[in-house]
Every structure is written in C-alpha cells, then in structure tokens.
Amino acid sequence: MSNFSLFKLPEAPKFLDESLTPASQEIGKTLGNIFYAVFSVVNYPIEKLRIKQVENLKKYEQDIKEELYGIPEDKLIDPPLNIVGPALEASKFYIEKEDLRKMFAKLISSSMNVDLTNYSHPSFIEIIKQFDSVEAQMIKFISERSFLPYIELIHSATGNDLVSMPIIEPYTKVEGVAADYSTISASIKNLQRLGLIHLVPISMSVDKPFIEELINDEAFNDYRNLKEGFGEENFALENIGFKIKTGNILLTSYGLRFVKVCL
Structure with a gap:
C-alpha cells in the first residue's frame, strides 16, 4: 500500500451564498471552481500532516469568505485569473501560517473589489512568499x-x-x-x-x-x-x-x- 494519502475536496466550496443576487452567486461559484481546481488533489506523505492541512484549508476558506462578505455586493467583480490563480497556487505552502494565509485571502478578495482591483498586482504574491511571520507583523x-x-x-x-x-x-x-x-x-x-x-x-x-x-x-x-x-x-x-x-x-x-x- 502506498504511504501517500490522497486528499480530495468533496465539492467546490461556495464563497457567496443564496441570499445574494444571481450575479454575485456566479462570481462566488467561479472563485469556488478555481479554488477546487487548485486544491482538489493534494498528496501528503504523512497522515498527521494531511489532517493538519485539511484543518488549515478550512480556515483558509473561512478567511476568504469573511473578506468577500466585507465587499459591497455592487462592488464585486469576477476573480482575475492572473492574480487569483497564482495566489491560490502559491498559498498551498503557506496556509499553516495564519498571518500569511490572511494576506493571501485579502489579496484575493481585493482583486475582486472594483474599488481595489487597480491597486492589486501579481507581484504581491511573490512578496508574501518572501515573508516570514516577523515581517508580516512588522509591515x-x-x-x-x-x-x-x-x-x-x-x-x-x-x-x-x-x-x-x-x-x-x-x-x-x-x-x-x-x-x-x-x-x-x-x-x-x-x-x-x-x-x-x-x-x-x-x-x-x-x-x-x-x-x-x-x-x-x-x-x-x-x-x-x-x-x-x-x-x-x-x-x-x-x-x-x-x-x-x-x-x-x-x-x-x-x-x-x-x-x-x-x-
């Protein structure tokens, strides 16, 4: 038997619920599908690590949801792939660090806010990747x-x-x-x-x-x-x-x- 555990998300997460307009629900569905595509199949060599990362992933979903619900519905836009895709991909290796995980969640939500999308930049992904917790607290x-x-x-x-x-x-x-x-x-x-x-x-x-x-x-x-x-x-x-x-x-x-x- 392989000593690798296979972790699969049961379904794409819902980031924006039924109480919002169909247009907003569609935006949430798009983000959920991207999230699923990135995290649907992840191999962890140790069962203990797999369990820990599943918990971190749940926290990450919640972080993103909280950020999205802080955006007025009329300000929501479709997730830009050049930021959201690479940000989710990069964050695989940082979600156990709360301060860095929350930075990725905020970057993703900001890129979906029409008032902030012009301030977002793909290079910010690389910035967060080069932080440790001390630098996150310092900035x-x-x-x-x-x-x-x-x-x-x-x-x-x-x-x-x-x-x-x-x-x-x-x-x-x-x-x-x-x-x-x-x-x-x-x-x-x-x-x-x-x-x-x-x-x-x-x-x-x-x-x-x-x-x-x-x-x-x-x-x-x-x-x-x-x-x-x-x-x-x-x-x-x-x-x-x-x-x-x-x-x-x-x-x-x-x-x-x-x-x-x-x-």
Missing part, C-alpha cells in the same frame, strides 16, 4: 503609523561619513513581536529589498523618547561599555569614530499599495 505595525524610528551604529573616519561601516545595522522595536536584534534588523533589510519601505535618515523631535529606549536596548550594550570606558571626549580609535545614526522607516508608494490590498 502591519509600520502601516499603522506615519513613520517608525530606527537606530544604527556606524564607525567612520572621523568627520567623514562617506567612509563608514555599520556595526549595528538599522534596528527598531515592534510592539507584539518577540524577536531579537538580528531578526528585526534582517527583517528591515528584507522589507527594504522588496521595495516596501524607505529608510529615511531624518529624525523628528517626537522620536526622542523612542530613540532613547532603543539605545538602552541590549543590542547596544557593547557600544555603551566602550563609550564609558573611553570617555566621551576620547571615544575614537586611530581616527575612527563611533556614531549613532537615527532615522525613520516609511512605506514606499509600492508598499502603500501592498498594504491597501493585502492587510
């Missing part, structure tokens, strides 16, 4: 603010910022995210690489309490110890100075579009 946290302060430590030839090297790369704190400096910093770099955020080296007066909190973080322990050891006036080694740089994280125009349709 949400940033989107809820006008800006998010960050801090970094560089050393450079004294008086010459053009010859410099980061010692502590851009770092910030994100409420609700239990991650260390290296994880947060790597996530900032990834969001920047994906074109979702700018790092703007301009501080604002309202940043000061937050910046002081960041400087007191354990990531800067070595910096504080060096500064105390050398003294403020001698805090340089062979014409190499250490300098705290601050700035703010802002969404790019591309990032604003992503947030609008995926969060």
Whole structure:
C-alpha cells in the first residue's frame, strides 16, 4: 500500500451564498471552481500532516469568505485569473501560517473589489512568499503609523561619513513581536529589498523618547561599555569614530499599495 494519502475536496466550496443576487452567486461559484481546481488533489506523505492541512484549508476558506462578505455586493467583480490563480497556487505552502494565509485571502478578495482591483498586482504574491511571520507583523505595525524610528551604529573616519561601516545595522522595536536584534534588523533589510519601505535618515523631535529606549536596548550594550570606558571626549580609535545614526522607516508608494490590498 502506498504511504501517500490522497486528499480530495468533496465539492467546490461556495464563497457567496443564496441570499445574494444571481450575479454575485456566479462570481462566488467561479472563485469556488478555481479554488477546487487548485486544491482538489493534494498528496501528503504523512497522515498527521494531511489532517493538519485539511484543518488549515478550512480556515483558509473561512478567511476568504469573511473578506468577500466585507465587499459591497455592487462592488464585486469576477476573480482575475492572473492574480487569483497564482495566489491560490502559491498559498498551498503557506496556509499553516495564519498571518500569511490572511494576506493571501485579502489579496484575493481585493482583486475582486472594483474599488481595489487597480491597486492589486501579481507581484504581491511573490512578496508574501518572501515573508516570514516577523515581517508580516512588522509591515502591519509600520502601516499603522506615519513613520517608525530606527537606530544604527556606524564607525567612520572621523568627520567623514562617506567612509563608514555599520556595526549595528538599522534596528527598531515592534510592539507584539518577540524577536531579537538580528531578526528585526534582517527583517528591515528584507522589507527594504522588496521595495516596501524607505529608510529615511531624518529624525523628528517626537522620536526622542523612542530613540532613547532603543539605545538602552541590549543590542547596544557593547557600544555603551566602550563609550564609558573611553570617555566621551576620547571615544575614537586611530581616527575612527563611533556614531549613532537615527532615522525613520516609511512605506514606499509600492508598499502603500501592498498594504491597501493585502492587510
């Protein structure tokens, strides 16, 4: 007997119910058929994994339904295949991660909303695929603010910022995210690489309490110890100075579009 379990959906799910107009029901049926085509036959080598994924699939269906029912009926349009098809296909491997699963559900529903379809973009599928949970939480946290302060430590030839090297790369704190400096910093770099955020080296007066909190973080322990050891006036080694740089994280125009349709 094969050790592979075959999972089949019993029928195409209904995403929009009988209470809506025939046109809306037809839109829901179209999406259900695409969903069925993507998920109807999936092979899982382990029974435990199969059961887990069936439960995740039910949650995914519910996530999409909740998003669709938030769209006014007169705003519903047929699912665009260039977004919905690849999004469902890609999401097979991410539905166990709630925050990523919900992003895919929101992207799919946004592409079916006439007010948001122009903001949707197929590249957003690849963006979500390159997220982990920390980055998903970070982009949400940033989107809820006008800006998010960050801090970094560089050393450079004294008086010459053009010859410099980061010692502590851009770092910030994100409420609700239990991650260390290296994880947060790597996530900032990834969001920047994906074109979702700018790092703007301009501080604002309202940043000061937050910046002081960041400087007191354990990531800067070595910096504080060096500064105390050398003294403020001698805090340089062979014409190499250490300098705290601050700035703010802002969404790019591309990032604003992503947030609008995926969060």
